[in-house]
Amino acid sequence: MPIQIDTRQTVPWLEGETRHRDVVISSRIRFARNLVDYPFPGRCDEDELSHVRLDIEEAVTELIPSENYSLHLEEIDSVEKNVLFERRLATSELLNSSCSGLIYAPGESPGVMINEEDHLRLQMMAGGNRLEELHEKAGELVNKLSTKLRFAYDENWGYLTACPTNIGTGLRSSVLLHLPGLVLTKKVNKVLNAISNLGLTVRGFYGEGSSSQGFYFQLSNQVTLGRSDYDLCQTLVRVTEQIVEQERRSRRSLFAGSNSVREIEDKIGRSYGILKYCRRIPTEEALNLLSLCRLGVGRGIIPEGIDYLDLDGLLFLIQPGHLEYSLDENLKENERDYYRAERIQKELDKLG
């Protein structure tokens, strides 16, 4: 079965609330669960893994309407795998595990990863700051699944997971933030250090193990043990709102100083000009320029038709796997750079 993804369109779940959209790009909730009848995936043999996959697929199919897509990752080629990764449907661990599976709704959220680090990981994603809503919906789904599947649970520890960092609630909530104001006013380290004391952790654009690029930061809960999943989610919601305020304050001071405003407006204008007229562009440069443009939304520097959602959508479309998949051939790296410039301009031309 093909992956059924239109890589010329951005992820369908990206639209969202607009109240915090200037700072919060997207929210994600995932629950990790394991089946009580099998060892954790890392200790299963092939036979056990395929039974796990079958059990979970059956349970999901019974509970959730049949228009979902269900994939066995060993049947997916490498370009398609890159697309699943870039759309955040699959982690690289899932893509490289034996007998792993992926089930996802046509809108690409919710999704269920099977035989990643844990037997089951259910995730939901949405644009903007929507953790509470996602938490509620994902919680309902995982509860429904627990009527069909017996999850490993201990009275003292809570839900059992392969890695101790997930034990307890099995919840990870995260938000992808855009923090150019805090970075450019050199306040970001202070703010992010304070956050780590609250049991939260900061990662780069591509999640675990990646460094922050283009002012993008991923913020998530680190502690899952000893607190209710509602509490964990609430902490992140509250901290996110505080960061939104601090980021907005930093931007105001950036755009208030008569020297800094001119400098930053020039940077934003040049970024847009290069994106609009370059003939080749590497992923990282595109990411950085889109990020600067994002800071210019609504400020009369870039065309009025361009909104946060448009720029956030482009973050997905410009990635290497997306470009290769759209062209249906293996592009060499420098050819991707040309095609990336074309894709960006096609999108910007529609808007500006």
Next chain:
Amino acid sequence: MPIQIDTRQTVPWLEGETRHRDVVISSRIRFARNLVDYPFPGRCDEDELSHVRLDIEEAVTELIPSENYSLHLEEIDSVEKNVLFERRLATSELLNSSCSGLIYAPGESPGVMINEEDHLRLQMMAGGNRLEELHEKAGELVNKLSTKLRFAYDENWGYLTACPTNIGTGLRSSVLLHLPGLVLTKKVNKVLNAISNLGLTVRGFYGEGSSSQGFYFQLSNQVTLGRSDYDLCQTLVRVTEQIVEQERRSRRSLFAGSNSVREIEDKIGRSYGILKYCRRIPTEEALNLLSLCRLGVGRGIIPEGIDYLDLDGLLFLIQPGHLEYSLDENLKENERDYYRAERIQKELDKLG
């Protein structure tokens, strides 16, 4: 009397033949003459200088209709002087000499400089490759002037001039060339070295003493002695045509190589994008980016409405004196950079 120049418009003489316009920006002819009744300007006292100026002004006024503008440079403020320099109406030597004068037609060509290095320097300028036409017209004018003024002339040496390099014909013919192809294919030094053997000399964008910027080169005759002025002009015409061919060949090879074409198209596109959307830009960067855009005319990289003439016109409008004069106040350097970006975009918006 004000300088009567609209610095929001480019120099009126810039339009010209289009046959060589891809390579030849403009042509200039000047004749140097001295009055037989006075020492060379460097050896005149104030009284003699003002008599020279008066004599020449009277002769010009009698011969050429009265709508010409006639200035005494000591009455001109420094911003206006910069404008005269940037429009190539006056040399910096003229601007800094005592009792110097300038007479010019409303179209800014022909012009007569009085008490520069020589008593009289008559110049004509035009867009494109029009040396022959200019030579004929300027020759007629200088002949007419010789019926009113007695020029220092020696049977053996020809016309006498303050500097020996001008002795003989007093002619300097020059062309402003755009040679990105030869520069980028690294052939420019070979070509320009060959030229110096032909009694020609190469200078930068701003003439004598300036280095070449943004692929712009000024080519002129060095030798004025022992040859007829017709010959001198013909040599430059012939060499210019050869360079045009070599430059075109270099551009073809640049745009034929599958790697180099992509690289250069990307550079051109980015240059246009930055010019179009930056918020501040220094003169030199603007000059370099306009030069790269010039290489992109007619190649589908920059908007179709933009032609050589438009970009060449901008070369004048973006200069510091022009910007200060337009705003009628002394702009600080960084304020000029902001205003320069605005001016460029106003012009590009009209075209693209």
